[in-house]
Amino acid sequence: MVVDQLREPLSDEELDRLFQAFADPTRRDIVRRVTVGEYSVSGLAALYAMSFAAVQKHVAVLERASLVSKEKRGREQIVRANHDGLQKVRRLLDEYEVIWRQRTERIADLLAETAAPPRGSMQPGTTNQHGRRQQHTNQQAGEQQN
Amino acid sequence: MVVDQLREPLSDEELDRLFQAFADPTRRDIVRRVTVGEYSVSGLAALYAMSFAAVQKHVAVLERASLVSKEKRGREQIVRANHDGLQKVRRLLDEYEVIWRQRTERIADLLAETAAPPRGSMQPGTTNQHGRRQQHTNQQAGEQQN
DNA sequence: CTATTCTACAACCAAATGGTTGTAGATCAG
DNA sequence: CTGATCTACAACCATTTGGTTGTAGAATAG
Numbered sequence: 298m299v300v301d302q303l304r305e306p307l308s309d310e311e312l313d314r315l316f317q318a319f320a321d322p323t324r325r326d327i328v329r330r331v332t333v334g335e336y337s338v339s340g341l342a343a344l345y346a347m348s349f350a351a352v353q354k355h356v357a358v359l360e361r362a363s364l365v366s367k368e369k370r371g372r373e374q375i376v377r378a379n380h381d382g383l384q385k386v387r388r389l390l391d392e393y394e395v396i397w398r399q400r401t402e403r404i405a406d407l408l409a410e411t412a413a414p415p416r417g418s419m420q421p422g423t424t425n426q427h428g429r430r431q432q433h434t435n436q437q438a439g440e441q442q443n
Numbered sequence: 444m445v446v447d448q449l450r451e452p453l454s455d456e457e458l459d460r461l462f463q464a465f466a467d468p469t470r471r472d473i474v475r476r477v478t479v480g481e482y483s484v485s486g487l488a489a490l491y492a493m494s495f496a497a498v499q500k501h502v503a504v505l506e507r508a509s510l511v512s513k514e515k516r517g518r519e520q521i522v523r524a525n526h527d528g529l530q531k532v533r534r535l536l537d538e539y540e541v542i543w544r545q546r547t548e549r550i551a552d553l554l555a556e557t558a559a560p561p562r563g564s565m566q567p568g569t570t571n572q573h574g575r576r577q578q579h580t581n582q583q584a585g586e587q588q589n
Numbered sequence: 590c591t592a593t594t595c596t597a598c599a600a601c602c603a604a605a606t607g608g609t610t611g612t613a614g615a616t617c618a619g
Numbered sequence: 620c621t622g623a624t625c626t627a628c629a630a631c632c633a634t635t636t637g638g639t640t641g642t643a644g645a646a647t648a649g
Contacts, residue, residue, distance in 0.1 A: 309468040320462035321607085322455040332542045339625055351608055353627075358606095372616040372625050383539055390533050396478045397526055467637085485595055497638055499597075504636095518595050518646040 307385055311363075315386045318362035323347075324355050328378060331365055337373035453535055457509075461532050464508035469493075470501050474524060477511055483519035 318324055323345055330336055330344070342352040356376055359365045364382035367374045464470055469491055476482055476490070488498040502522055505511040510528035513520045 312471065313466055313468065316462050316466035317606095320459055320466055322459065323607095325458065328539065329542060332539070333546055337625075347607090348609065349626085350610080350628085354607075369626095374626070378543070380543055383536065383543065387533075387536050387540065390529065390536065393474065393478070393529055394533065396475060397524070397529065400479055463636095469637095483595075493637090494639065495596085496598085496640080500637075515596095520596070 307389055311385065312389060314358075314362040315364065315382060318359050318364050318382075319386070321355070321358075323352075324359055327352075327355060327359060327376075328364055328383075331376045332378040336376050337370075338367075338376060339373070341376065453531055457531065458535060460504075460508040461510065461528060464505050464510050464528075465532070467501070467504075469498075470505055473498075473501060473505060473522075474510055474529075477522045478524040482522050484513075484522060485519070487522065 319328075326344075327341055330341065338353055338356055339349060341356065342349040345352060356365065356367070360367060362382055363379055363385075365376050366379050367376055369375075465474075472490075473487055476487065484499055484502055485495060487502065488495040491498060502511065502513070506513060508528060509525055509531075511522050512525050513522055515521075
């Protein structure tokens, strides 16, 4: 099936390329344009105050990030938006949003706990010393990812 | 009110800084970490195989993008995640998603139109020549934004 | 008080980025 | 066929980026 490499774990390099691609106003504009209509590379180049080669490079960056793809038609290359790329970035940011919600929940729980008398919770190691000053030094020095 | 500069239009520079900030695995990891717990800058630095100054710079990038903020506590600087920044990026990508859905809708409409005999639609300028080959050259050479 | 820790910042460096011009091959129009 | 258009790509350049080391000040620990 073609579907469902959208569910696969996003690699660091993939995410680097995606965010990097979005980190430029011309490229963001290109993505918007080719999502609503079809453009050749020179059709795009006509829109911006820069050389054809510069726009060509921007399209190449978007293509490596899998945000657009090109299709040859006669002597022109038609640039099309690629939905997968967009969805991948959105998926990652959704994960960050989930982390936020979990954190908010956790804080609400702590507040409820200290407001009401401690019931089933408050076993030795489950919650830290009344909210302030977590570990914040030397938890596993393993590298990061994602 | 403090609320609702979230509804204001995102500036190009703001978006550049946000996406750029996300375009690095170490910085993405820092954002995740400081969303779940509190870290000083040196607490963060202990996690990665790079110098303190390097991590300090990463935090500075995140701070300029308003993805985190620092608060001085004693001799350490506590780094905290900033929800606004995340929401801004998500908002922009949601806009892109909307464009996609509109496009999909539009295509579905066109298909329905050509399948069924033309009813109330098909006035002179409303739809283009049976789908293929749009303008794609020289529509207003105005600069881009967003 | 003294030593240590945490931070900030400058100076430097290599590599990546975003732009340019120029050259050359394909394809299309007349 | 000839000329114009569209594309690809190389070479070059200035600036930014992501890292380093080193120095110095402020706050804490003993």
